[in-house]
Amino acid sequence: MPKLWSETVAEHRDAVRDAILDATAALATERGLTAVTMSGIAQAGGIGRATLYKYFPDVASILTAWHQRQVVTHLLELAEAASDVDEADILETVLRTYAHRNRRVRGHADGADLAAALHGTDHVRRAHAHLEDFLSVLIGEAADRGQVRTDVPAAELAAYCLNALGGAAAPSSKALSSKAAADRLVMVVMAGLAG
Amino acid sequence: MPKLWSETVAEHRDAVRDAILDATAALATERGLTAVTMSGIAQAGGIGRATLYKYFPDVASILTAWHQRQVVTHLLELAEAASDVDEADILETVLRTYAHRNRRVRGHADGADLAAALHGTDHVRRAHAHLEDFLSVLIGEAADRGQVRTDVPAAELAAYCLNALGGAAAPSSKALSSKAAADRLVMVVMAGLAG
Structure with missing residues (x-):
């Protein structure tokens, strides 16, 4: 049976969320915590700034x-x-x-x-x-x-x-x-x- | 024997320094750490801002x-x-x-x-x-x-x-x-x- 559309969406959301957290942790380790910005995270995570702001303020x-x-x-x-x-x-x-x-x-x-x-x-x-x-x-x-x-x-x-x-x-x-x-x-x- | 002028100056400096630290601690307790400013400390310590900056940057x-x-x-x-x-x-x-x-x-x-x-x-x-x-x-x-x-x-x-x-x-x-x-x-x- 194919996955429900809602499950696919939820999985996609989780994957993006995880990617954002991973990118943030990597950035913080690389440049220091104070140098981490929303733009930097979007870039490192390979997503748009608008998308990032849909996940986190x-x-x-x-x-x-x-x-x-x-x-x-x-x-x-x-x-x-x-x-x-x-x-x-x-x-x-x-x-x-x-x-x-x-x-x-x-x-x-x-x-x-x-x-x-x-x-x-x-x-x-x-x-x-x-x-x-x-x-x-x-x-x-x-x-x-x-x-x-x-x-x-x-x-x-x-x-x-x-x-x-x-x-x-x-x-x-x-x-x-x-x-x-x-x-x-x-x-x-x-x-x-x-x- | 009267105190040497240099001793009196040193004592005065210590007293001002202590007063600054006391005023800062009191301010931090009263208003929270983030609300502490150089102006606030000068006012609470009863000294001028210029004097305060002679002691601490x-x-x-x-x-x-x-x-x-x-x-x-x-x-x-x-x-x-x-x-x-x-x-x-x-x-x-x-x-x-x-x-x-x-x-x-x-x-x-x-x-x-x-x-x-x-x-x-x-x-x-x-x-x-x-x-x-x-x-x-x-x-x-x-x-x-x-x-x-x-x-x-x-x-x-x-x-x-x-x-x-x-x-x-x-x-x-x-x-x-x-x-x-x-x-x-x-x-x-x-x-x-x-x-």
Whole structure:
């Protein structure tokens, strides 16, 4: 059966949207965040300015959409890491995945720029809350198995993990400077969770 | 003996400088960071615009100077906390002082704005490095006393503490939402350090 016309349109819209986000991320990495303009994005994405404005009103809204896509990808990555291992190893595996991803992202000078540009927006607050909730559930389950201390609420322990693993940390931090250091950091964080 | 003229001038300069920083901080808190202008600062500080420009070329340099003054105050506060207690309690006392101060600062919506505005500047990187060095020394000493694990370098443990205690954390974080939560967080961080 051939696809419905509406499905084809929706797919096309998604593809254009993705292309816009990709072009914006590439431009930001290449020229720096402050040099990104609507005209530059249209050119890099190979679409007309008028078309671009049908999708997004301004650069800020594109950056927000880009970051939302990153967050969803990131959460899927963490959930996938959790699905591949024994129940007893889920928490540590997720924390390690998170730590290593942060290390990769922070290697890009531009990741820090973008984080600073988006810092404090409602959108970032919501994304952070999603991640905290996801981790709180895993920590609660690990506590039920006796792997995690029960004298501190799971939500506080989740926030502890996210902060300690450097999600919002300064790029100067030495804690995630190598893969081995990131692994050591996960070990230290886990010791804090165990109590 | 009367003061030397040069001393009086230096004192006067320091007093004017402090008044400018105080006026800027008050303005930023009252109206938000983006509404702070050189004219507004001159007016709030009770000095002429021409005088203000003799001290600082722009708002950004005033904010940086203000933040530097905060960092020095903060380090003195931590050093003072360390000087009042038994050697064995120094590290925990300093971490608790740091956690509680972060909680106070983050209560101000404007603290977060300012942190975002200054985020990623060389100046903030240096301030962060100072704090990490200060803590590394304390951690090394605690490790010598057998209070802290020795399988992870002190510098990495220092970065872990600073991140976990939320120095650069999102204001959404639940970890420091109350004094009791901040105390629990210090306990968790210490457990991570002990290994």
